[in-house]
Every structure is written in structure tokens, then in C-alpha cells.
Amino acid sequence: MQQKFLPYGRQLIEDDDIEAVAAVLRGDYLTTGPTVAAFETALAARLDAPFAVACSSATAGLHLAAMALGLDQGDVAIVPANTFLATANAIRYVGADVVFSDVDPDTGLSTATHFEAATKKASGPVKVILPVHFAGQAQGPEEIRKVAERQGAKIIEDACHAIGAEYDRNGVRSKIGACLDSDMAVFSFHPVKTIAMGEGGAVTTRDAGLAEKLSRFRSHGMVRDATRFSQQDMATDTSGGLNTWYYEMSELGFNYRASDIHCALGLSQLRKLDRFVAHRNDLADHYDHLLAPIASVVRPLRRIAGSSPAWHLYVALFDFQAIGKSRAQVMAELQMLGVGTQVHYVPVPHQPYYRALYGNGEYPGAEAYYSRCLSLPMFASMSHDDATHVVDSIVRVLNS
Known part of the structure; x- marks a missing residue:
């Protein structure tokens, strides 16, 4: 009998996954509906993070995270030399510069020592370090956080390979994505990853302000919260009541939303x-x-x-x-x-x-x-x- 072909990666989609997606297709919301919120709630709970924001891809998540930190021209981010293009590209999307850190030749991971050395090559202020949990391992998150603190820098974990991974933190098992040693963590749900959404990603954080920015920037920068409106004359009618259709955009955002279809698959896969x-x-x-x-x-x-x-x-x-x-x-x-x-x-x-x-x-x-x-x-x-x-x-x- 001929041996079946074994690709390097492949999704596993089961009947309950198909039914979860079909239920959304039979429902009222294909996007911006309740399944997105349900997935975010379940993901945050699974990763011990207060907030999770779903988005259209991990690349989008990295871009949103860079935007949420306010990175701009003249700022510097440290990125491992061994990673997918998106980790560095997301920094360039906001106009900031990348300094690459070397990696351990036997793990493919940047250590705190590598990040420290890279900071010395920066021509401007180091605003963020992006550890990449390559292949599914985490390399010294606490030590890397100390490097960032010495620089006054933030940390965005590229955890696209590492959902379900943990590390020893002061003798306690801590989950990647809980953001105990970072500001945000970005996950991928591409079909070759551990769980699949088709295309999709998410960002977790412990910071309510960052979560609000991530949510706003993923949907064109729009806000519908009346307390945030700056143009009250347009926001209200002649009697002072709020115009229910009204929204404002004070900052440029993108269409990086995840659909209910994708989140239904993600929610079903998350259970596994x-x-x-x-x-x-x-x-x-x-x-x-x-x-x-x-x-x-x-x-x-x-x-x-x-x-x-x-x-x-x-x-x-x-x-x-x-x-x-x-x-x-x-x-x-x-x-x-x-x-x-x-x-x-x-x-x-x-x-x-x-x-x-x-x-x-x-x-x-x-x-x-x-x-x-x-x-x-x-x-x-x-x-x-x-x-x-x-x-x-x-x-x-x-x-x-």
C-alpha cells in the first residue's frame, strides 16, 4: 500500500467544527455579531488574560498592537532575526524602525542577552521588544521583561506559534497570553497552527486602555460611545437627544475585523x-x-x-x-x-x-x-x- 503524503502542517476539522460554522450561516449575523464576543471571552478565559481582541489575522494583530502603543517614525523595535516577515513588517507599517536581534543557533530563539545586545545598536529610543516564541517554546519572558524595563520599552509577544504554551514564573506555571511579563500577546489561527479559524488572529492584554485601542483600530478607528464624541452638534438632535446612527473617527484605523464565521470555527477549535x-x-x-x-x-x-x-x-x-x-x-x-x-x-x-x-x-x-x-x-x-x-x-x- 502506498504511503499517504504527510505535509509539514495541516488543520484538523471535525464534525462539530463544521456544525458550529453552519449554525452561524443559518443565523442572523455573519460578522460583527455575538460569536465574535463569545470567542474573545472564551479565549481570554483560556489564557488567563482580562482582555482578548479578535482580528482578521495575526499580521493584523501585530499591526494593531504597534498602533495601540503609538509607535511612530524615530521609534525603534527589537525583532528576532528568525521569525516570519510579519513581526518586522508590522513595525514598518507604522513608520518605526527595526533593529534585529540574533538568536541561539540551537533553538532559533532570541534570549535576553541577544535583546540586550540589539538595544546597543539602536539609533533611537527603543520603544518595544517583540519576543517570538518560535516553534512553541518561550525563552525567559521574565528576563526579557527586565531588559525592556531598563530601556523603558514595552513588550509585544509574538505568540503565533505558542497558544497553549506555559513557562515557569517564580515557581508558578504561567500561560503564554496572560501577559504577566508583557503588554500584549499576538496569536495566529492560520490552518497550520494548533487551532484554526481559516484566517484569523487575536491580541490579549491586561490593559483596558490597550484593549479599547485595539478594538477601535480594528474597525476603522470608529467610536459609537457618546462620552467620547467631540462633535456634540452632530451627535445630537435639536432636542438634545443622541442621534442613534452617529459615529466618529478621530484616528485612522483599518478593517481588521474577524467575522462570526471565523470565530465560530475558532471557538469550536479552542475547546480542543x-x-x-x-x-x-x-x-x-x-x-x-x-x-x-x-x-x-x-x-x-x-x-x-x-x-x-x-x-x-x-x-x-x-x-x-x-x-x-x-x-x-x-x-x-x-x-x-x-x-x-x-x-x-x-x-x-x-x-x-x-x-x-x-x-x-x-x-x-x-x-x-x-x-x-x-x-x-x-x-x-x-x-x-x-x-x-x-x-x-x-x-x-x-x-x-
């Missing part, structure tokens, strides 16, 4: 988060065991002490030089054996846009990580047998 995280973590443990005999040439990311990961990616580090094959060749041969792989990520400062803007910086950790990384299949419907097939296929490629 513990199951999905447990299964992904079990797969990671199984991969670790299977790779142990070939660890001299293929090994997992180093595990972070004090971090309880929620694995979004299973990244293996390959010694392609010792193997005697290029990464492209290994990927192609695995593809022929039914195994899909991916590279996460090309270092962002090496992208043409950022090289043209900031020149050719040196990021030895990110470059060493990038030269070896390959993401193996990891998703909720995978079995141990599937993971075994992946590693057996890797061994075949090594020996061919």
Missing part, C-alpha cells in the same frame, strides 16, 4: 486546545526518541529550561555537510517518499527590503540555525506510525 497540544507534544517526544540514533547528523531543537512548550513546529537540525547532500536535495528526496518539509525561516534581515533599508548586518546565530533547520510533519491527525515513517524516510535518504 488541550487535546491538540497534548498530541503535538507527544509527537515531539516520539520524534525525539526516533532521532536519537542519528543525533550526530539530525537532532531536535534544544529544549528551554522552564518552558512548557506547545509545539507548533517540529524543527530538526541537519548537518547537511556531514550528510553530503544539500538541504534542497534532502527535501526533494523526502518528498518522493511522501514526506513534506519546510524551512522556518529565511533570516528576515537578509530579505532584500531590509538589506536595502539597514544594510548587511551579521547574525551568526540566525545564520547557523538557518543553515541546518528543516521542519518535519507535525499536525493533530498524525500518528506515531506517521512520525516513524518520517524518520525512516530520513534514514533512507541519509543512506542512499
Whole structure:
């Protein structure tokens, strides 16, 4: 029997997810309705955060977070060199500058030491640091917060990989997204992530003022709260009563709303988060065991002490030089054996846009990580047998 193809990531949609979306389709609200609020309430409760604001994507969430902090030209944000483009791009959307921090070559994560070093390269005030919980691990949130405090900077966690992850905080298990060591945390619900909305994201925070700004900026900057109106002559009728149709826009916003359709799927998937995280973590443990005999040439990311990961990616580090094959060749041969792989990520400062803007910086950790990384299949419907097939296929490629 031919082996099924295993992509590097895939959503798991079940009958109750389909019914949740169908119920919205049969209802009165396809967008800006009660399911959005229900999802936000459930997400905030699950992550131990007072506020959650749903939006159309995590990229939108990062942009909204930058806007909510008032970042502008002349401000500087510190962003890890190893991340998806959106983390840095959201800073550029508001006109601020990016300084890239290097990363640990064995985890792909920036440590507090990396962030501290990056602050010394900033040409202006460092207003925000953006730790990226790459692959689902968190690297020292408390230590990174101390770096930010010394700079008078805020923290936006890029937690797009890490819903369900936790870390040890003063001996207490704390959830990523509770924002105990940050100002905001941004999540992604893209189909390859742990839970899916199709497209969608959210921002959590403990700050009511930031939550209000996030909500306002995601909907064109509009307000309908009469206490915030500045043009009372337009807001009221001749008898002094409020014009029910009236709204104001004092600041520019965007259409970054999430629909009830997407939030219905997100709400249904959120109920399965513990199951999905447990299964992904079990797969990671199984991969670790299977790779142990070939660890001299293929090994997992180093595990972070004090971090309880929620694995979004299973990244293996390959010694392609010792193997005697290029990464492209290994990927192609695995593809022929039914195994899909991916590279996460090309270092962002090496992208043409950022090289043209900031020149050719040196990021030895990110470059060493990038030269070896390959993401193996990891998703909720995978079995141990599937993971075994992946590693057996890797061994075949090594020996061919």
C-alpha cells in the first residue's frame, strides 16, 4: 500500500467544527455579531488574560498592537532575526524602525542577552521588544521583561506559534497570553497552527486602555460611545437627544475585523486546545526518541529550561555537510517518499527590503540555525506510525 503524503502542517476539522460554522450561516449575523464576543471571552478565559481582541489575522494583530502603543517614525523595535516577515513588517507599517536581534543557533530563539545586545545598536529610543516564541517554546519572558524595563520599552509577544504554551514564573506555571511579563500577546489561527479559524488572529492584554485601542483600530478607528464624541452638534438632535446612527473617527484605523464565521470555527477549535497540544507534544517526544540514533547528523531543537512548550513546529537540525547532500536535495528526496518539509525561516534581515533599508548586518546565530533547520510533519491527525515513517524516510535518504 502506498504511503499517504504527510505535509509539514495541516488543520484538523471535525464534525462539530463544521456544525458550529453552519449554525452561524443559518443565523442572523455573519460578522460583527455575538460569536465574535463569545470567542474573545472564551479565549481570554483560556489564557488567563482580562482582555482578548479578535482580528482578521495575526499580521493584523501585530499591526494593531504597534498602533495601540503609538509607535511612530524615530521609534525603534527589537525583532528576532528568525521569525516570519510579519513581526518586522508590522513595525514598518507604522513608520518605526527595526533593529534585529540574533538568536541561539540551537533553538532559533532570541534570549535576553541577544535583546540586550540589539538595544546597543539602536539609533533611537527603543520603544518595544517583540519576543517570538518560535516553534512553541518561550525563552525567559521574565528576563526579557527586565531588559525592556531598563530601556523603558514595552513588550509585544509574538505568540503565533505558542497558544497553549506555559513557562515557569517564580515557581508558578504561567500561560503564554496572560501577559504577566508583557503588554500584549499576538496569536495566529492560520490552518497550520494548533487551532484554526481559516484566517484569523487575536491580541490579549491586561490593559483596558490597550484593549479599547485595539478594538477601535480594528474597525476603522470608529467610536459609537457618546462620552467620547467631540462633535456634540452632530451627535445630537435639536432636542438634545443622541442621534442613534452617529459615529466618529478621530484616528485612522483599518478593517481588521474577524467575522462570526471565523470565530465560530475558532471557538469550536479552542475547546480542543488541550487535546491538540497534548498530541503535538507527544509527537515531539516520539520524534525525539526516533532521532536519537542519528543525533550526530539530525537532532531536535534544544529544549528551554522552564518552558512548557506547545509545539507548533517540529524543527530538526541537519548537518547537511556531514550528510553530503544539500538541504534542497534532502527535501526533494523526502518528498518522493511522501514526506513534506519546510524551512522556518529565511533570516528576515537578509530579505532584500531590509538589506536595502539597514544594510548587511551579521547574525551568526540566525545564520547557523538557518543553515541546518528543516521542519518535519507535525499536525493533530498524525500518528506515531506517521512520525516513524518520517524518520525512516530520513534514514533512507541519509543512506542512499
